[in-house]
Amino acid sequence: MGEDTMAASPVLPLKRTCPYAPPAEHLRLQREEPVARVTLPDGSTAWALSRLEDIRTMLTDPRFSSDRYREGYPLQPPGQQRRADERPLLIGLDPPEHGEARRAVVGEFTIKRMNALRPRIQQIVDDCVDAVLAGPRPADLVAALALPVPSLVICELLGVPYADHDFFQDRSANLLLRSTPAQERFAAAKEIRDYMATLIAEKAKTPGDDLLSRQLAKGADHEDLAGLGFLLLLAGHETTGNMISLGTMTLLERPEALAALRRDPASTPQIVEELLRYFTIAEYVTSRIAVQDVEIGGVLIRAGEGVVTLGNVANRDPAAFTDGDTFDIERAARHHIAFGFGAHQCLGQNLARVELQIVFDTLFTRIPGLRLAAPTDELSFKDDSTVYGLHSLPVTW
Numbered sequence: 001m002g003e004d005t006m007a008a009s010p011v012l013p014l015k016r017t018c019p020y021a022p023p024a025e026h027l028r029l030q031r032e033e034p035v036a037r038v039t040l041p042d043g044s045t046a047w048a049l050s051r052l053e054d055i056r057t058m059l060t061d062p063r064f065s066s067d068r069y070r071e072g073y074p075l076q077p078p079g080q081q082r083r084a085d086e087r088p089l090l091i092g093l094d095p096p097e098h099g100e101a102r103r104a105v106v107g108e109f110t111i112k113r114m115n116a117l118r119p120r121i122q123q124i125v126d127d128c129v130d131a132v133l134a135g136p137r138p139a140d141l142v143a144a145l146a147l148p149v150p151s152l153v154i155c156e157l158l159g160v161p162y163a164d165h166d167f168f169q170d171r172s173a174n175l176l177l178r179s180t181p182a183q184e185r186f187a188a189a190k191e192i193r194d195y196m197a198t199l200i201a202e203k204a205k206t207p208g209d210d211l212l213s214r215q216l217a218k219g220a221d222h223e224d225l226a227g228l229g230f231l232l233l234l235a236g237h238e239t240t241g242n243m244i245s246l247g248t249m250t251l252l253e254r255p256e257a258l259a260a261l262r263r264d265p266a267s268t269p270q271i272v273e274e275l276l277r278y279f280t281i282a283e284y285v286t287s288r289i290a291v292q293d294v295e296i297g298g299v300l301i302r303a304g305e306g307v308v309t310l311g312n313v314a315n316r317d318p319a320a321f322t323d324g325d326t327f328d329i330e331r332a333a334r335h336h337i338a339f340g341f342g343a344h345q346c347l348g349q350n351l352a353r354v355e356l357q358i359v360f361d362t363l364f365t366r367i368p369g370l371r372l373a374a375p376t377d378e379l380s381f382k383d384d385s386t387v388y389g390l391h392s393l394p395v396t397w
Contacts, residue, residue: 011039012048012308013178013283015383019376020250020278021325022312026050030313035299038308041178046074046287046306047299052317052337054297055285055309059342064288064307066344068092074287074306089227091344098343104218105228106347108157108211114350117153121355124152125362133366138373141393145363146244147237150355154236157351158229159203159210168192172234176385189230196229197222232348239281240352242382242389244359247275249379249393250327251360252372257329258364265361271329272356277315277336278327281388285311286340311337312388369397 014023021027029036030050038048049055058064068076069088090101107113128145135144151169155162171188174180180188200212200222207213211232215225251258251271260267287308290301301307315336316324339346346352364370373394380391 026313035297048308050310050313052314052320056341063292063294065291070289072304073289114354138394138396141395142245147241150240151237159208159212193230196226245390245393268357276338280312280315280338285309367397
């Protein structure tokens with residue numbers, strides 16, 4: 001069944017009507033049109049995949065490209081132009097360039113290196129919890145813990161002064177808001193890239209013990225490194241911060257899950273995996289463009305057509321997860337795609353897991369009486385952002 005036989009159906013993105021569930025239309029697509037023609041915010045059309053197997057197949061098929069500058073690539077701001085001398089970001093590279101660039105930095109995010117960071121991450125979390133306990137009640141856990149922890153960690157890892165966190169958090173928020181005009185998004189991205197370029201030039205003169213300095217010592221190109229720093233800074237705090245707040249909300253509303261976490265700290269990694277699967281906070285886990293005609297799920301996707309992946313429903317696919325709409329701490333399902341899949345799977349996934357584990361273990365141990373200070377239906381969710389989360393999370397104890 002090819003494009004000519006399918007009409008463009010839903011207009012994406014779609015708002016969640018329940019904080020714990022994907023948009024109902026996404027679920028309908030998975031049931032009725034798992035490879036569906038959809039309309040994107042700019043009026044263009046693309047194919048939306050909603051079954052886990054189809055997405056994993058597509059993300060490992062070399063006939064789909066990650067090159068954001070290919071004409072027709074989905075979800076790109078209108079009018080984006082590439083300078084003649086501009087090199088793409090890591091997420092926009094295809095083989096063999098992508099493999100070479102990723103290998104140069106992947107050693108910074110091994111499980112061994114992340115475990116070595118545990119004492120410092122623990123100290124950062126403890127300091128934030130100290131501040132929560134010393135402050136007024138109710139406290140906003142987003143401002144007091146969920147954002148500061150991953151921001152401090154990624155700043156130390158990269159060698160970015162945390163004193164500048166207001167600058168990059170403000171620009172990051174603008175980049176992720178769907179309502180931000182395209183030119184403002186361009187400006188925000190350029191400001192962060194320029195900031196990173198200046199910082200890298202300083203580190204070239206006075207290196208430190210950080211990722212950027214180590215990459216410079218290996219001979220990394222300054223512009224490529226600025227792009228990498230931009231990606232890691234953006235992804236390193238916003239996504240993990242949202243998972244901290246959503247995970248805290250979820251555990252506080254599910255006493256049996258929280259009791260299990262407190263009873264057996266060894267269960268925390270499994271609970272974290274279930275939280276990651278359950279929320280899948282990016283509506284589109286990723287996107288690609290076909291460079292050849294390809295059949296996925298019985299549907300012909302032609303060369304030059306874009307594809308988006310609805311990970312929030314794929315991670316509840318009944319073919320892959322029994323009773324996937326239920327939050328089940330006994331599930332032990334590591335085959336979710338909350339961090340993507342294939343060659344471009346999230347570089348920082350090991351870091352995110354360690355941060356989430358330490359935060360939940362520490363928070364609920366040190367504040368045993370923690371509870372929500374407002375009902376869920378009164379909380380402010382990031383419905384206008386490409387990364388789902390909470391604007392604030394009032395708690396008391």
